[in-house]
Amino acid sequence: VIGDHFTKHDIQLSIVSLPWFLSFFLNTMPLVFAFRVMDAFFFNGPKTLFQVALAIIKVNSGKLLECTDDGECIAVFKEYFTSLDEVQPIHEKMKRRFDILWEVAFNEFTVVDDKVIQRNRNLFKNEVFQGIDLFVKRAEIRNLPNTNHLSSDQISNIYDRYYNTLLQDKSAPNRGEVSMDFDHFKLFMAEITVWVNANRDTKDQANFL
Secondary structure: OOHHHHHHHHOOOOHHOOOHHHOOOOOOHHHHHHHHHHHHHHOOOOOOHHHHHHHHHHHHHHHOOOOHHHHHHHHHHHHOOOOOOOEEEOOOEEEHHHHHHHHHHHHHOOOOOHHHHHHHHHHHHHHHHHHHHHHHHHHHHHHHOOOOOOOHHHHHHHHHHHHHHOOOOOOOOOOOOOOHHHHHHHHHHHHHHOOOOOOOHHHHHHHHH
16 A cells, blocks of 8 residues: 555655665664664574565555655654654553564564565665656756746756766766856757757857857
């Protein structure tokens, strides 16, 4: 259900959860709980990180189903991580949120083992990279100055053509680069206009550009 909801709203869970895996939860959980995750990681291996991550998603499933973009998901997880020491009733007992998380992780996600992880890594590797590109694209477009005279589709198209032009060259900068040399600029303008010809090297065209 959560997977379908994220697909419907184009929420990139791989981007939302990426900091968890890069920092072994040290940058998201209070250290006293992150160290517990680290202990289990050294004892059981990488599957620990995925079991804990899946448990985090499950215990927050109600709130996640109300999210409609990446930012709202990040806010849900941020609030959850800061409240792991709080207690809540469950099965007529009071338990810390972290203890509930721990039980869900290692009772309900034992099916996650090294073989499952490797199989899914191979299966979804390209999608993860595409998700990272999409997240960067959204962030850069969101930070553009006033572009009311262009539609969102036009901005998206210009963005893609801009980077495609740069990436034609092996020494092209990574995404996030904001400058473009003249040769690339001419190719870029030829992609988005009818009055620039990349194969024509006239003085008038060069001066105008």
